[in-house]
């Protein structure tokens with residue numbers, strides 16, 4: 001019996017399970033960048049991103065942060081709670097990189113004196129634009145209360161991940177989160193936490209060990225993902 005495919009995105013497939021409150025997420029090796037304009041494959045990425053995500057969701061769970069993670073039954077797949085996703089990408093930044101560098105002209109790598117939180121509208125048609133709190137309100141994407149909770153939850157997650165990664169030789173430059181609600185109205189972290197959704201730089205050399213190697217054609221993409229997995233899983 002083949003499972004019902006509920007949704008196929010750029011990097012994942014979501015399948016129904018026998019439990020209506022849970023779905024199975026299959027992580028793909030497919031990679032896209034710049035709103036799908038650049039396409040390719042990163043061999044082994046699906047398994048690595050599922051493995052890294054499961055590990056970091058467990059870590060967050062140990063710090064009383066609610067996530068959708070339930071189990072990782074086989075490599076490359078996660079069993080997760082079904083969420084109604086808030087259509088916002090919540091980005092946390094510890095250093096200047098990417099679109100913040102372009103927006104501000106600050107030098108790449110500059111440490112920020114406090115963690116900067118940004119919200120982007122999940123809309124392929126609009127190209128995921130940056131929104132301020134008023135924009136979020138007029139679009140009814142989240143109430144002011146929920147927006148505030150998303151921000152404080154994202155900062156709590158940063159406060160767990162940054163010190164976890166530092167002794168593993170990884171600088172958490174920035175990352176993107178997605179949140180959603182269970183049918184019971186519980187806010188949980190969803191999606192993934194992986195080198196696709198985080199900027200991770202080697203502490204000693206500053207080498208980029210994340211999807212920027214694919215975005216910017218820097219080479220040794222697969223090796224970078226393997227290195228990140230090995231460091232994150234190391235005791």
Ligand code: TMP
Pocket residue numbers: 091097098099100128174175176196197198199
């Ligand atoms: P940005 O600097 O391009 O705005 O990206 C900020 C962070 O968000 C970076 O860690 C990469 C991640 N990200 C995604 O996960 N998905 C996206 O579509 C984009 C644009 C960024």
